[in-house]
Structures are given as structure tokens and as C-alpha cells.
Amino acid sequence: MTAHPLTWLYAPGDRPSVVAKALVAGADVVVIDLEDAVAPDRKGYAREATAELLRTPQPVPVHVRVNALSGPWGRSDLAALTTAPGLSGLRLPKVSSPADVVRVARRAVSAHGGTLPLYALLETALGIERAHAVARAHPSLRGIAIGEADLRADLGVRDDAGLDWCRSRVVVAARAAGLAPPTQSVHPDTRDLDGLRASCLRGRSLGFLGRAAIHPRQLPVIERAYLPTEEEIEQAETVLKAAAAHQGAQALPDGTFVDAAVVTAAHRTLALARRD
Known part of the structure; x- marks a missing residue:
């Protein structure tokens, strides 16, 4: 992995062909999603397919967004994946307290020994309020970020600027905890590349570094926006x-x-x- 990953490409875990394309799309990190992108009746298949893939090292760092431990699938995700040789990190959804991170850290022992790198997604008002405490929850936590779709729904925010205070809160919390700058949340319109670029430049001005993507066509736009001119x-x-x-x-x-x-x-x- 480069020292400053700028592009994090999500791919649904129940679609191995899409994951295979993501691995060669040029992203700095590929994130296999077992959570929001996978329907409940496909969770088991997604977990098994991801575990099979990660039995061998991959050409780029691969993270997995597991299901929350508070639900019915999270513990099974961790049991199946944490010792996989091809796994580089875990992204934890719906984190609202330091205890959420600690619970995962106790179970997330990698194939090489030690705890896997963890990344907490703050997706509720409570998570944002506790951003600094979450950021300092455990030595294995390497980053925090916002899950903006869920946060927007939780807050009832309709205008994009309504999340700017939350974004700045997370940037400051990460810095105060000695973590890398957060990555921006995904831009949901995969065809709106002009809007993506403008949003990335706005995120860069707020202190973010890099962005999650949901389609390969977004990757060069994100990289160009975040690299210095x-x-x-x-x-x-x-x-x-x-x-x-x-x-x-x-x-x-x-x-x-x-x-x-x-x-x-x-x-x-x-x-x-x-x-x-």
C-alpha cells in the first residue's frame, strides 16, 4: 500500500466477478463489502466467497467491511475472515463508542499475529459526538471516517452542506488522536464526475485525504483532485x-x-x- 492511499474502491462481497474487476481497477485499496451492499439472504454466500478469495494474498491491499457485531452476522464474519492471509484490514460499520472498536480488536487477530488494522465508520449522531474517544479506542485503530448516507438519514439532513460540521469534527478528532486524515465518504452518483470532482475539492479543503468509490470510473477523478497541482x-x-x-x-x-x-x-x- 502507498503511504497515502487516495482511492478505496468498494465491491459487493456476493458478486465475485465484480470483486475480481475491482482488484485490477487501479485503486490503492479494495474494500469488499459484506454489509450494506449485500442482502440478508446473501450474507452467508458473501462471507464464504470472500473467505475463499482471501485465502491467498492479493495484488492490492484488501479490506473487508464486516457486519456490525451488534447484529446476527458480525461475529461470523470475524470468525471466517480475520486469519485470512489476503486480508489487510477491517472496516467497522455503525461504530458509536470506543467499546465497539475494542470488541472487534479482541477478536481480530491476523494470520501474521497481532491485531488487524481497523477503521471505524461513524454513521450516527452519537458516533460523531464520540469521534475523539472512538479514535483513541485501541492501538489497532488506524483511521476513522464518516458513513454519510446513514448519518444524513439519522440527522434528517437534506442539503450536503448540513454535514460540514460533522466532517470537520471527524477531521479534528482524527488529528487529535494522531491518526491519518479521514477519507471522504462515497459520491453516490457514479456518472456525475464533475460533481464528484467538486465534492473532492471541497473535502480536501476541509482536511480529508482521499475518498471511497463505488465505481472504477471514479478513481482517476478522486486521485487528480487530491494530488497537489x-x-x-x-x-x-x-x-x-x-x-x-x-x-x-x-x-x-x-x-x-x-x-x-x-x-x-x-x-x-x-x-x-x-x-x-
């Missing part, structure tokens, strides 16, 4: 050259003020551009 790279290089030549705060010829925080941001920009 040539202008941003040039500006970062200018900042670092100036900082190397003169210690302390200074102003560049174009009026840009440079201090330690600006230098840190420039390093981050170039690291993302290099994908390291």
Missing part, C-alpha cells in the same frame, strides 16, 4: 528553498509569509505529490 508543487518547492536559505520567518517576493507552519505544509505537499 503543479502550481502547488512549485509553491512548496519555493517555500522550502527559501527556508533552507534563510532561517526564521520571512516574506517571499510574491508576498507569501513563510514560517515553520508553512514549511511543514510544504513538506506535506511534496510528500503527497511523491506518494511517499
Whole structure:
């Protein structure tokens, strides 16, 4: 996996042919979904098909979104999958408390020993309110993100901007807990690529890094939106050259003020551009 995954492509676990296409679609991470994308009468088949696939290592990191432990399928998902050699991480739905993460962590021992990397999805008002506590719940938790469709339904929000406070709350919680920036939730209209790009740029401005996708055609749009532009790279290089030549705060010829925080941001920009 690259140090900064930008694209996370979901594929339904009960459709092995779709999963096979996702594995070669160019995503940084493939997420096999056993939860919302799978009908109740297909849960068992999806679990078995996913376990069969993950008996061998895959060409890209593969995560599985399991069913919630509070329901009838979650424990069976963990029992069937956690020791699979091809599994790189688990995405946990409907997380509303640190205890939800801890319960999974106790069961999620990987094939290589140790706990699998876990990623918590916050999909309710209570989950958002407890975002920082969830983010610090267990050392195996590597990230938090929002499940926006469920959160929108829970809050009764109709306009997209109505979720901006929740988005910022999760970005701050992740940073305060020392986690990577959250990934954006999926853009549900797979044909609206202009809308996807605009939404990604908005997410980037809020502090997100990368995005989940539900169709391969969304991947290049997400990557382009989240990678620094040539202008941003040039500006970062200018900042670092100036900082190397003169210690302390200074102003560049174009009026840009440079201090330690600006230098840190420039390093981050170039690291993302290099994908390291």
C-alpha cells in the first residue's frame, strides 16, 4: 500500500466477478463489502466467497467491511475472515463508542499475529459526538471516517452542506488522536464526475485525504483532485528553498509569509505529490 492511499474502491462481497474487476481497477485499496451492499439472504454466500478469495494474498491491499457485531452476522464474519492471509484490514460499520472498536480488536487477530488494522465508520449522531474517544479506542485503530448516507438519514439532513460540521469534527478528532486524515465518504452518483470532482475539492479543503468509490470510473477523478497541482508543487518547492536559505520567518517576493507552519505544509505537499 502507498503511504497515502487516495482511492478505496468498494465491491459487493456476493458478486465475485465484480470483486475480481475491482482488484485490477487501479485503486490503492479494495474494500469488499459484506454489509450494506449485500442482502440478508446473501450474507452467508458473501462471507464464504470472500473467505475463499482471501485465502491467498492479493495484488492490492484488501479490506473487508464486516457486519456490525451488534447484529446476527458480525461475529461470523470475524470468525471466517480475520486469519485470512489476503486480508489487510477491517472496516467497522455503525461504530458509536470506543467499546465497539475494542470488541472487534479482541477478536481480530491476523494470520501474521497481532491485531488487524481497523477503521471505524461513524454513521450516527452519537458516533460523531464520540469521534475523539472512538479514535483513541485501541492501538489497532488506524483511521476513522464518516458513513454519510446513514448519518444524513439519522440527522434528517437534506442539503450536503448540513454535514460540514460533522466532517470537520471527524477531521479534528482524527488529528487529535494522531491518526491519518479521514477519507471522504462515497459520491453516490457514479456518472456525475464533475460533481464528484467538486465534492473532492471541497473535502480536501476541509482536511480529508482521499475518498471511497463505488465505481472504477471514479478513481482517476478522486486521485487528480487530491494530488497537489503543479502550481502547488512549485509553491512548496519555493517555500522550502527559501527556508533552507534563510532561517526564521520571512516574506517571499510574491508576498507569501513563510514560517515553520508553512514549511511543514510544504513538506506535506511534496510528500503527497511523491506518494511517499
